[in-house]
Amino acid sequence: xxxxxxxxxxxxxxxxxxxxxxxxxxxxxxxxxxxxxxxxxxxxxxxxxxxxxxxxxxxxxxxxxxxxxxxxxxxxxxxxxxxxxxxxxxxxxxxxxxxxxxxxxxxxxxxxxxxxxxxxxxxxxxxxxxxxxxxxxxxxxxxxxxxxxxxxxxxxxxxxxxxxxxxxxxxxxxxxxxxxxxxxxxxxxxxxxxxxxxxxxxxxxxxxxxxxxxxxxxxxxxxxxxxxxxxxxxxxxxxxxxxxxxxxxxxxxxxxxxxxxxxxxxxxxxxxxxxxxxxxxxxxxxxxxxxxxxxxxxxxxxxxxxxxxxxxxxxxxxxxxxxxxxxxxxxxxxxxxxxxxxxxxxxxxxxxxxxxxxxxxxxxxxxxxxxxxxxxxxxxxxxxxxxxxxxxxxxxxxxxxx
Amino acid sequence: xxxxxxxxxxxxxxxxxxxxxxxxxxxxxxxxxxxxxxxxxxxxxxxxxxxxxxxxxxxxxxxxxxxxxxxxxxxxxxxxxxxxxxxxxxxxxxxxxxxxxxxxxxxxxxxxxxxxxxxxxxxxxxxxxxxxxxxxxxxxxxxxxxxxxxxxxxxxxxxxxxxxxxxxxxxxxxxxxxxxxxxxxxxxxxxxxxxxxxxxxxxxxxxxxxxxxxxxxxxxxxxxxxxxxxxxxxxxxx
Numbered sequence: 001x002x003x004x005x006x007x008x009x010x011x012x013x014x015x016x017x018x019x020x021x022x023x024x025x026x027x028x029x030x031x032x033x034x035x036x037x038x039x040x041x042x043x044x045x046x047x048x049x050x051x052x053x054x055x056x057x058x059x060x061x062x063x064x065x066x067x068x069x070x071x072x073x074x075x076x077x078x079x080x081x082x083x084x085x086x087x088x089x090x091x092x093x094x095x096x097x098x099x100x101x102x103x104x105x106x107x108x109x110x111x112x113x114x115x116x117x118x119x120x121x122x123x124x125x126x127x128x129x130x131x132x133x134x135x136x137x138x139x140x141x142x143x144x145x146x147x148x149x150x151x152x153x154x155x156x157x158x159x160x161x162x163x164x165x166x167x168x169x170x171x172x173x174x175x176x177x178x179x180x181x182x183x184x185x186x187x188x189x190x191x192x193x194x195x196x197x198x199x200x201x202x203x204x205x206x207x208x209x210x211x212x213x214x215x216x217x218x219x220x221x222x223x224x225x226x227x228x229x230x231x232x233x234x235x236x237x238x239x240x241x242x243x244x245x246x247x248x249x250x251x252x253x254x255x256x257x258x259x260x261x262x263x264x265x266x267x268x269x270x271x272x273x274x275x276x277x278x279x280x281x282x283x284x285x286x287x288x289x290x291x292x293x294x295x296x297x298x299x300x301x302x303x304x305x306x307x308x309x310x311x312x313x314x315x316x317x318x319x320x321x322x323x324x325x326x327x328x329x330x331x332x333x334x335x336x337x338x339x340x341x342x343x344x345x346x347x348x349x350x351x352x353x354x355x356x357x358x359x360x361x362x363x364x365x366x367x368x369x370x371x372x373x374x375x376x377x378x379x380x381x382x383x384x385x386x387x388x389x390x391x392x393x394x395x396x397x398x399x400x401x402x
Numbered sequence: 403x404x405x406x407x408x409x410x411x412x413x414x415x416x417x418x419x420x421x422x423x424x425x426x427x428x429x430x431x432x433x434x435x436x437x438x439x440x441x442x443x444x445x446x447x448x449x450x451x452x453x454x455x456x457x458x459x460x461x462x463x464x465x466x467x468x469x470x471x472x473x474x475x476x477x478x479x480x481x482x483x484x485x486x487x488x489x490x491x492x493x494x495x496x497x498x499x500x501x502x503x504x505x506x507x508x509x510x511x512x513x514x515x516x517x518x519x520x521x522x523x524x525x526x527x528x529x530x531x532x533x534x535x536x537x538x539x540x541x542x543x544x545x546x547x548x549x550x551x552x553x554x555x556x557x558x559x560x561x562x563x564x565x566x567x568x569x570x571x572x573x574x575x576x577x578x579x580x581x582x583x584x585x586x587x588x589x590x591x592x593x594x595x596x597x598x599x600x601x602x603x604x605x606x607x608x609x610x611x612x613x614x615x616x617x618x619x620x621x622x623x624x625x626x627x628x629x630x631x632x633x634x635x636x637x638x639x640x
Contacts, residue, residue: 042567044527044529045567047529053525067445067447069525172541175539175541272636274611275636278438278440280440281571282531282570282572
């Protein structure tokens with residue numbers, strides 16, 4: 001996949017890489033504020049969108065940024081900023097990689113949605129969001145086909161950020177919790193996309209890629225990294241679902257759950273749990289489904305921890321595995337350990353907004369690190385290909401001798 | 403029939419019903435020790451609306467010295483009450499004062515207008531979040547001491563949550579029923595459901611933290627009826 005890429009991509013330039021990193025940093029900040037919005041239960045503090053209390057969002061007076069509005073409105077402004085940065089990043093890559101009419105087409109294709117978004121009318125965003133879905137998929141598909149063409153990742157990033165913004169707005173306008181789940185999950189995918197662009201434009205990447213090509217890893221190990229990535233994504237989806245049901249902690253104790261290894265979820269027990277809760281915000285009552293989700297989240301966490309430990313053990317115990325893989329595996333395992341601790345802490349402390357948000361942030365970092373681990377592992381030679389290579393070599397030698 | 407005649411007919415029917423109707427009254431008490439309320443962290447603007455030495459807490463259990471329990475929604479099960487009188491035009495009122503909803507628990511009839519006031523010098527958003535199909539979720543901004551907002555719900559829902567997302571500690575519950583036979587206990591734990599036609603009913607007492615609602619089968623005669631409830635305090639979390 002990525003191994004087919006040419007070196008032209010890596011000449012993308014130092015400043016482009018710095019800019020991509022800056023977009024990644026801003027996206028991280030955006031996820032942080034978005035996490036606070038959900039953790040504090042203030043996602044609907046501004047009842048309209050794309051306007052804010054009838055004002056153009058960018059002209060909403062700072063004196064009105066009170067209570068939950070502060071978080072929700074800041075989230076909207078940072079999101080707009082990230083959107084703008086993403087368009088600049090995509091145009092930058094596109095201009096660098098193309099010439100002539102294709103270059104002009106790219107500039108128009110990226111600027112047009114930006115101008116349309118400037119119209120600030122709700123109905124403009126519906127067709128934009130609908131068009132964005134195939135556009136994102138198309139960009140990823142083109143990149144997979146021609147990994148040297150980084151501009152297609154930029155293309156996908158632009159339409160992903162449009163889709164993401166629209167989802168956030170639709171959640172407010174349509175008042176549907178499940179749109180919040182999509183919004184929360186898409187944020188993680190967008191972050192991974194931006195981080196991928198940042199890594200692929202770095203000077204560090206080509207050297208690391210060449211180093212990775214020198215080593216051999218078993219297919220089991222590679223599969224394990226993919227399984228880890230998929231599980232982490234499912235875990236993020238579960239986490240987003242739990243958070244966007246606005247029911248607080250479905251299970252308030254740890255290591256037990258409602259005093260048991262697996263909690264009762266019959267009707268009487270659910271009534272009792274809700275009776276015992278002393279919520280200070282307008283959270284929803286918990287249901288049997290939410291308790292099951294919470295417990296699956298715990299089991300998945302354990303499973304992911306085991307997989308990360310297995311991958312890390314393999315990386316650190318193998319002498320032939322080199323620095324880039326070790327670096328990313330070390331980050332992956334460290335973050336996972338922190339994340340498990342934060343998860344436990346979130347439960348024990350009754351889900352305070354700051355800790356719950358940290359849990360979301362570290363989740364985003366783990367997902368990005370996991371994605372990089374998969375990419376790195378798949379740059380190496382596998383045992384199968386080496387064996388095939390030897391067989392081909394022997395056959396060739398025999399043929400030459402004869 | 404024109405509207406004037408309709409009004410006269412309604413008045414006549416109401417007068418006839420009230421002449422044979424009776425009241426259901428009683429008291430609700432809490433057995434056991436309620437959990438400690440949580441101190442609410444107000445933002446600076448809302449904090450200014452309270453005296454510096456007062457602490458605002460959650461209002462899950464408003465209990466008197468002898469266990470009298472306030473904010474219990476007491477109502478008749480709707481079965482057999484399909485001919486109950488329609489709303490007369492009297493509105494129910496939910497006010498936002500000092501960044502808290504007053505009252506915390508309120509009764510409302512389907513089709514009746516609920517007026518939400520903002521007595522605060524602070525911007526609020528009023529966000530009813532029904533879960534029953536047919537009741538519409540809405541989210542409206544309400545300026546400081548701004549004009550009243552009006553809400554009508556068409557389906558029964560006990561209890562329907564109202565919240566302010568700007569101030570997440572602000573929430574209240576409205577019990578929406580298809581008939582007018584409901585009441586909410588006051589600080590003395592007392593309630594009165596007025597003008598109920600004689601008959602057999604199921605009387606329900608629901609406190610938000612009582613777990614399952616308590617119910618009593620009652621037969622109401624012309625002389626009225628007294629029905630008391632005792633609600634168990636939740637077991638403390640282990």
